[in-house]
Amino acid sequence: MKNNKVVNWHEHVWFKPGTKELNEEGCDQLVQAASEVYMDYLVCSLPISGGMPRPEDIRLCNDTVAKAMKRHPKVIKGMAFINPGYTRETLDEIDRCINELGMVGVKLYNHYFASDPIVRPIIEKCIDLDIPMLYHAGKLTVGPESQPFLSNGEHFAKVAESYPEAVILHGHIGGGGDWHWSLKAMSDYPNIFTDISGSVHDAGIIETTYKMMGADRMLFATDGSFAAGIGKILGANIPDNDKIKILNNPRFAKYLERGMQ
């Protein structure tokens, strides 16, 4: 499998602690670690998980990702972090990140459910630009109050009903939470994809996702959990050619290629 490209569709770069500057050392270590484990591309964002980040905070996050992209242009591709709560500024920011900074999609966090009407203009913008939306997601069965607007498969299914042309990427099916719930809720919608990242590496999670979604709708990713990401894909009892597909899903190749122009 080493002869095939490996695209990690869910990673992050961060600010240096206590600053609003790119953590260059952390960024370099991430790229070095990726190289050691044969990952070719890291699709990175810099989300703000708490509160209600303002447009200027978000621009700073995306500018920082752009610095990481410039620092490692052959490896790091960018996802534009956005907050749907500021519609006009967010639409402008998507344009800026995709058309000026060369990012490949948008990253939404847990500020609003994906099916909230406030997200509709964002979805329509992504459809217009033909870019994927990576959504932080999970069905927390313990402590759901910690993320009250965390989207899960049910929310994505509602979006897919209204927008069958949208490209919706459920973030980290192994990111913690009832992954069966999300898979059952969204598996019937062909425009919903999932990345396999997250620290949860339950035996069967990949086989079940494969059975319900198919390799065409699965993308390799780690979201900070390199060992679990590698372990899941190596340990899964699915055909090697489908593992190769998940490691570099051809359905998403055009997005990655756009980020290389």
Added chain:
Amino acid sequence: MIIDINTYIGHWPFRQITNNTPEGLVNLMDKAGVDKACVSNINAIFYRNVQDGNEELAQQINSCQQFGERLIPFAIINPAYPGWEKDFSNCIDDLGMKGLELYPAYHQYKLTSSTSVELLNMAAEKNIPVHLPCAIENMRQRHWLDTKEDLTGDNVAQVLPLCPKTDFIITNGPSTAIASQLMSLTQGRQGKIYYDFSRIGLLNSNFEKFVIAVGADNVVFGSVMPMQYIETQFAKLHYSKLSNEEKEKIMYKNLKDLLKL
């Protein structure tokens, strides 16, 4: 050689698990290159009378010579239930089990309760270790009927002074944080403390940092098969910069010595 401290057979009530028989587990071990595994019976956690689960385990292991050569039975004892002393004696003296495994969160007792402390000291007298899994499944996905508690560093810290000669193996938890918390309590202690690394990440050299902090003499290999992919643990060993001598201690030598194999 690899000896795995943390494997199961038996029925997990909250999601479908495959390879959860001695035959299935040994097949997984063969595929992964694991020579021996310490195993307990999940049924013993959920039966009101744990001993029925322990006897099932013994019967199944004794049903085939290969199982007896590969699987090392650990007894799950509930010191809050009548007859636990007899269960302990039966498991260790008659059924030849090599260690104890305790689930205070499932059996709803405190490690510091009088009968628990008595049991822990009995283990020391018999010269057998006590395995304390912090959890079985990730907290964030727990079924509504599953426990909402994990074993914590505080739980262990409180009981250590009450059973100074008991050897403990702490697994499937935040090993780095627990080891750091217990550091001052374990120095000079007669009984030893071992940790697995099943939930430690690969990035930022976290695995190596953990081994350096606690010492390779105190780290053991635990996979949580058949509930989790063992390849996740192999990824950490494979990509770590530990010496072969350190890896050998972690993969089998420490457990071989502890269990007198």
